Amino acid sequence: MGKIKPKERDAILMSLSVGLVPKIGLQHIQVGRDDEIAAIVTDLERIKDDGTAIRFIIGRYGSGKSFFLTLSRIVALDRKFVVAHADISQGHLLYSTQGKARALYSELMHNLSVKARPDGGALKSIIERYISDVDYKLRSEGKDNKQILSQIHNDLKEDLQNYVNGYDFELVLTKYFEGFESGNDELMDASLRWLYGEYPTKTDAQRDLKVRTIIDDSNYYNYLKLWARFVRKAGYSGFLVTLDEMGAISHHLNVAQSRNSNYKTILDILNDCIQGSTSGIGFIFAGTDDFLDDSHHGVASYPALDYKLRENPLEKMIAPDLKNSRSPVIKLGNLSPEDTYLLLENIRDVFANGDTEKYLVTDEGMKAFLTKCSKILGSDFYMNPRETVKSFVKFLSLLETHPDRSWKDILKQDSSIIKKNPTGDLANLKL
Structure with a gap:
């Protein structure tokens, strides 16, 4: 990697240091997920050709859903797409009769992004x-x-x-x-x-x-489709809508009727996308395994939607190791130890702004750091990279601010670098 823009470098390091996913510069640290990103690129090409696409990004907490969603938005922006993003919450829902769906639409519109304005406000x-x-x-x-x-x-x-x-x-x-x-x-x-x-x-x-209607809970989806048409008239490739925290529907809505109404809306969007009833638009939903599989509150509790998203058992039996790129569901597995090491290598490279002469820790030190992480974090080290990443950024920061101390000294003496069972904001880190 060559030198990166100072703005991107600062965004990456500052975000990771406080447990957030950077909004820009992710391409400099992304590892793995090649097949998944290739599927998103294929979707974008389909949308650009006046088609549609829909994906559900599913994984356990810390598996990289929000990270992957952000990377997908960056890829779309680079391809001249207009992107809208929002988090599902109790106040921002896909279906509502109390203004919460309109609030979701409004949030999407305020977060409209183009390449020149990646942080929103592009309407x-x-x-x-x-x-x-x-x-x-x-x-x-x-x-x-x-x-x-x-x-x-x-x-x-x-x-x-x-x-x-x-x-x-x-x-x-x-x-x-x-x-x-x-x-x-x-x-x-x-x-x-x-x-x-x-x-x-x-x-x-x-x-x-002098207009007869307003945008409200009942019609906002129609206006998303209108935006998809208009942005292409304005010279853009298409319109991508990304929605995170889908678990808010399955596990924060206590009334079954409300959950089912939201699942019905997802089903309607899915049917539109797979049947060609709309064009120039794509949707990416991100949620946990429970959002998809919980038979009491998740998608699995709504048979009509579950049937279309459920993995085909025959396909899994015949080719268990093969991924179906046409399936609307993309399940994110854990990063391998090799990918985790490469991720930390990329962060080290960002810290040094691409200059190998300015590396703050040697390969030997990297391996020692990972060994310590695996001992302290146990199985969490393999299942969840977020604490390892945050700790590594702190490790590099200490080396930078204390040039008189070696990596061996810091790993040996500073026991606060790596903590097991994080609490507070760190426990909700989206990576």
């Missing part, structure tokens, strides 16, 4: 990219503001009118252009507020924008 820039491209083209043809507005209206109407709720979506986008051209900030703000799903009543929307 406005996506709209203005489309407006600027059309405006430049038509002005070069000698068109005036009125003609440009009419052309944008007709262009959007022709493309979106066959979608459910397409008329009002197109109308609000046109209203944004009106405000953009006339310098009417209030009209632009009202348009964005509507697109973010933040209008509480139809009366307010009718007053401000």
Whole structure:
């Protein structure tokens, strides 16, 4: 690895040091998962070709689900996708009659990302990219503001009118252009507020924008499909939606009817994706084994969805060691000891900014560190890399801040580097 950007280096080391997954620079430390990433790349190509894709990333706590999800988003952004991300929680659900599904949609919209804005907040820039491209083209043809507005209206109407709720979506986008051209900030703000799903009543929307509907619990999924169409008109490859913490549905919703309604929504999305009822959009859901397999609260408790996601026992019997890349479920296994070592090597390389002359610990020291980890952590060392990674970053930090001490001294004297049974934030580290 050559030198990396200082921003990426700092993001990686600071995030790992406090038990978080870095939002940028993951490609510099990623190990293993080659087959899984290849499957995601195939999905992205399918979406780009006007298709759809859906995946469920499943693994135990600490197996790397959130890490893999973040890496998938980075891969998508590099391929000119628009990406929306949110965590499922008791306040952000796929189905609700109390505003929680609309809250999920709003969170997704605020987290819209493009390559130039990987940390979210890209909704406005996506709209203005489309407006600027059309405006430049038509002005070069000698068109005036009125003609440009009419052309944008007709262009959007022709493309979106066959979608459910397409008329009002197109109308609000046109209203944004009106405000953009006339310098009417209030009209632009009202348009964005509507697109973010933040209008509480139809009366307010009718007053401000002359639209008949608002985005709510019952129709937000239609608007995700409309966004998928619009971002392609704006020059992007497609739209990817990633949702983490799916276990909030299986283990935080105590009412069976509420759980089943959320599973029904997942089933509807799955059916749309596999039957070709929509296009240009992909979904990645991430959850634990219990989310998928728990027969009382998980997907396994909802037969219609379980049937489509359950592993085929005959396939498993015939080829137990082969992975089916077409299966919507990707199960993340534990990193091998070799991959764990390579992961720490990559972190060492990031710490040294790709300069082997600045390595703070030798290969011998790396092996000694891993040996100590395996003795202290026991089986957790093989099943969960998160504590090992956090400890290693601390180990390197101590070597950097105390150049007079060797790695042998620190491993021998500083017993706080590696701790078994972490608590607090570390126990919830998503790697």
